[in-house]
Amino acid sequence: MDTLNADEQEIVSLVARFVDREVRPVARPLEHDNAYPESLIEQMKSLGVFGLTVPAPYGEYHVSAACYALVTEELARGWMSLAGAFGGHSVVCHLISRFGTDEQRSRYLPRLATGGLRATMALTEPGGGSDLQAMRTVARPCDGGWSVSGAKTWISNARHCGLIALLCLTDAQSRPAHQGVSILLVEPGPGLTISRDLPKLGYKGVESCELSFDEMPVPGNALLGVSPATGSPR
Structure with missing residues (x-):
């Protein structure tokens, strides 16, 4: 102190x-x-x-x-x-x-x-945990924005958040793979399913959920730190 x-x-x-x-x-x-x-x-x-x-x-x-x-x-x-x-x-x-x-x-x-809007991070995936190299959630360019498909798991506060900082592949061909990872600022909507709350032995007050993205449309300005007008960082 x-x-x-x-x-x-x-x-x-x-x-x-x-x-x-x-x-x-x-x-x-x-x-x-x-x-x-x-x-x-x-x-x-x-x-x-x-x-x-x-x-x-x-x-x-x-x-x-x-x-x-x-x-x-x-x-x-x-x-x-x-x-x-x-x-x-x-x-x-x-x-x-x-x-x-x-x-x-x-x-x-x-x-x-x-706190009127609350946020969470979505990194962990069913097949690779928090391993960025094994990430499979993909955001593909679509109509000036992104189409997101994939799954996340053990996402804390997912049901009570209004904003998700979603780690995903925006360049699936990049090598090493982590250089193709970006963060999209995603608001819950059509194409996102919060399928269930996962059971835990403790830490129960805040839910940990599975998230499924099925060609979820996300606007171009959701890419963290990048202007859709220029396609370059701020």
Whole structure:
């Protein structure tokens, strides 16, 4: 805590009080009931934690990496499921903040910062886990956008997110294979099926799902960090 400024220390203390008062008394029964923590998520939105990796002018409480780590630690102290709901969302916020186009930042970051829009990463696949070289989900150019086909598995918070940072092949012929991998910012819609919640021994508050993409149409401006007008990075 000594490395944090006064505002960051107060943020960590605020989250710690939330954990002690609101999370710890209910975490065990929610975990045993395999219940989604809707009320706790709403309180996290009110606290502003979903925007801690979103810089100005899009967010209000952008913090240092040290502060972010301590907030994660406090949430996990109360219930790992809340740290999971917070962590994946925050990674997507950081990706868009750092690599997104101006249009992508303006479109997503203000809503992500409030938690009104929540995000998840989709990397793991049934046949290759998190091995980028073995990725089989493909996005093919189609009508100025993309047509996505493939499958993902163990995707946390998939049912409750409004934005998926989807890792997929945009150049299946690239060698080495990982150089053909891109991220599409995908909003749930036709062509995407969330087939089931996978059973787990713990970490139950946040769902982990299978996703199936069947020629899902995705607009050209969904490619992270690339302008569809120029076809080049911002």
